[in-house]
Amino acid sequence: MSRTLVTSALLYANGPLHFGHIAGAYLPADIYTRALRMAGEDVLAVSGSDDHGVAITIAAEKAGEDYASYVAGWNARMRETFAALDIRYDIVSGTSTSPPHADLSREFFERLDANGYLKERTTDQLYCATDEMFLADRYVQGTCYVCGHTPARGDECPSCGTWIDPLKLKEPSCKICGTAPETRSTTHWYLDLPKLRDEKIGAWIKGHEWKSNVAGFIENLLEDVPERAITRDMKWGVSLPASVGERGEGKVLYVWFDAPIGYISFTKELMVERGTPDAWKDWWQSEDTSLVHFIGKDNIPFHCLVFPSMLYGAKDGYVLPAHVPANEFYNLKGGKFSTSEGNAFDIPNFVEQYGADVTRFYLCSSMPETADSEFSMELFIQTANTALAGTIGNLAQRVLKFIDKNAEGKIPAIHDDHRAEMDACILNECGAIEDPVEHIRAFRFRRAAEAIVQNAAVGNRFIDQMAPWALRKEDPVKGESSLATLCEWLSWTARWMAPIMPTKAQELWSMLGQQGQVLDQPAPGLPRAETWRTLRAGTPLGEIVAMFPRLELPETE
Ligand SMILES: [Zn+2]
Ligand SMILES: [Zn+2]
Missing domain, CATH: 3.40.50.620 (HUPs)
Structure with missing residues (x-):
């Protein structure tokens, strides 16, 4: 294997x-x-x-x-x-x-x-007789032989950027004891x-x-x-x-x-x-x-x-x-990530405030895949509120709260009369569907994050089109079929989310009354009309919680 x-x-x-x-x-x-x-x-x-x-x-x-x-x-x-x-x-x-x-x-x-890939060479290096050691480049300082800057480190001059040969430094001194080192020969191996x-x-x-x-x-x-x-x-x-x-x-x-x-x-x-x-x-x-x-x-x-x-x-x-x-490199918009403990960008501290999965999702959606990119606090909050709370969380809330209230809190059944119409609507007519795992395999992480939200938006369009709240009065059986279809969609959403947002995916999986770990489910791929429905009608939903609370931009200090 x-x-x-x-x-x-x-x-x-x-x-x-x-x-x-x-x-x-x-x-x-x-x-x-x-x-x-x-x-x-x-x-x-x-x-x-x-x-x-x-x-x-x-x-x-x-x-x-x-x-x-x-x-x-x-x-x-x-x-x-x-x-x-x-x-x-x-x-x-x-x-x-x-x-x-x-x-x-x-x-x-x-x-x-x-195998003949090493060479042994003897060269001169600076040696401190006081500390009884050869001085690795950063243990030496002196005056830069290019620009005259003092102190220049043994590996680089901070003023002119020259890569320093420590043996050429003027007035070299040992960084540990301050005395002048001597030159001694030493043997090294080279790849x-x-x-x-x-x-x-x-x-x-x-x-x-x-x-x-x-x-x-x-x-x-x-x-x-x-x-x-x-x-x-x-x-x-x-x-x-x-x-x-x-x-x-x-x-x-x-x-x-x-x-x-x-x-x-x-x-x-x-x-x-x-x-x-x-x-x-x-x-x-x-x-x-x-x-x-x-x-x-x-x-x-x-x-x-x-x-x-x-x-x-x-x-x-x-x-x-x-x-x-x-x-590529990932920078903080307008500054540097300060990581001293207790600071806003100390990661455990940040996660405690905003949640791990929201942070994971935003980092994934802004990853520096092909060019440098940056972390923006404004975009972080916007992503959390629009893509996560507004699209994925909203889909789950609309569907599950409605079922809780109007369908005895159990996954409704799909009726054979509606199956083809519902499948065609959600699988073909409500927008493009992409497989996040396929993007992840190809190292397109940003696209994978987008695909999850895009797929959830398909579910939201399906709700608007079917209007289960109206069907409940006009054609209750069809209303049930539409809700059954939406529950299936949520179970796909949970599986699509799982690699990027494992905890939130599990939350959704449990709200659907499903057993076990969503990450133990097979990778979903793309839904096909004949096989995509897997939920058992009548399964009681779990406790419905708000998956993504809305976040506020912190006040600037
Ligand atoms: Zn210099
Ligand atoms: Zn020394």
């Missing part, structure tokens, strides 16, 4: 998730996973945090925390955010805590080395990306069908592929394999190298927990797997070129990605 392995970009553990991340890599992964599962497919969803690297050690030192508890704090906050938004993975782990991660990362190093490109990955990239915005991005990627250092002189990270001996002392794998291996480590970790320790291979080393990386566009070179090169170069039968549905 074919399988789909879904990954979301690992969150760099030195800050919280904001809506930009969520709309870019996490919500689409969750919606996609739920939709495919409704379609009966075997899906595994994996994410977590990327815990290593200099930016983290510096931030942790500044915060006065040890590295492990610093990253654990951000990892915990990430989980809270996922829980608030009902974003679910089979596993959320972290590269510093996942038990198989260090060994697996070292295994990649050794496999790539054995031979040009060789991997020429041997396999270049042709693979050219022959692969990419999402349109990704294709534009990677066209130029292959021209200038550098060899990249995969090791660093640092303490926080994955230490090198014992096989390299003394030369590996004081060094760790570069964070960019071990981070994506996290996807595999976390899968391994999960399968150990499930008691099937070898089952990770079915996902990572099987041609039946469709590997899908959900990422933001800044991660495209990495997931389309570098990680595939590593997967191929290990020569262990790893699958290469089938889809990299990268999103």
